[in-house]
Amino acid sequence: MVIFIFYLYIMIFDLSKTNSIANVFIAEIRDKDIQKDAMRFRTNMERLGTFFAFEISKTLSFQQTETQTPLGIAKTAQLTEQPVLATITRAGIPMHQGMLNVFDRAECAFVAAYRKMHKTGHFEIAIEYVSSPDLTDRIVIMADPMLATGMSMVLCCKELMGRYKVKELHIVSAIASSEGVRHVKANLPKAKLWLGSIDEEMTSKSYIVPGLGDAGDLAYGVKI
Numbered sequence: 001m002v003i004f005i006f007y008l009y010i011m012i013f014d015l016s017k018t019n020s021i022a023n024v025f026i027a028e029i030r031d032k033d034i035q036k037d038a039m040r041f042r043t044n045m046e047r048l049g050t051f052f053a054f055e056i057s058k059t060l061s062f063q064q065t066e067t068q069t070p071l072g073i074a075k076t077a078q079l080t081e082q083p084v085l086a087t088i089t090r091a092g093i094p095m096h097q098g099m100l101n102v103f104d105r106a107e108c109a110f111v112a113a114y115r116k117m118h119k120t121g122h123f124e125i126a127i128e129y130v131s132s133p134d135l136t137d138r139i140v141i142m143a144d145p146m147l148a149t150g151m152s153m154v155l156c157c158k159e160l161m162g163r164y165k166v167k168e169l170h171i172v173s174a175i176a177s178s179e180g181v182r183h184v185k186a187n188l189p190k191a192k193l194w195l196g197s198i199d200e201e202m203t204s205k206s207y208i209v210p211g212l213g214d215a216g217d218l219a220y221g222v223k224i
């Protein structure tokens, strides 16, 4: 059963409200012992990307086609248009790869963003690099595993949408905070959210609690 919550026009798919096996992948990426295996962490993120890509595909348009088999002509289906898969480096890369395994003809967009720390302990999100095809009138699926404050997600999406008039925006995260969801709702009201789980709390450094820790570090090693 698929759970959609319609709230102020925003559609939210919350995986934790379903009986999907993908909940096991979420349990594993959260588990502090299983996390020690970086390859398993990346693989589980990739599997989540694949799972969300299948779920999102159910909302896309298909056209009927005919395919010649060795024995005859079969009625088949094809996407009427390819989405563009976007992600925020570096943490988004495994989930992005999982989506690309499904939407294997999709073009991709990358945004490099980081938390620029101030001496006060506060931070702002800085964008360093954008690499994107023309997104005019395209369906864009933006994946970032952790939707904490929602600031980097909103900033990166707005960066892309400031350059191009995107037709449809899907946002995918393994774990979101309630605050992050509120921030996205307030700033990207037309986006559709696909979330593995929604946690209530954040630390003073804006890490999600219970969350899973630092997704980029767990996938690729602790950054300095």
Ligand SMILES: O=c1cc[nH]c(=O)[nH]1
Pocket (backbone or CB within 6 Å): 091, 146, 148, 206, 207, 208, 209, 211, 212, 213, 214, 215, 216
């Ligand atoms: O909890 C969090 C928040 C942001 N980024 C992470 O990797 N983890």
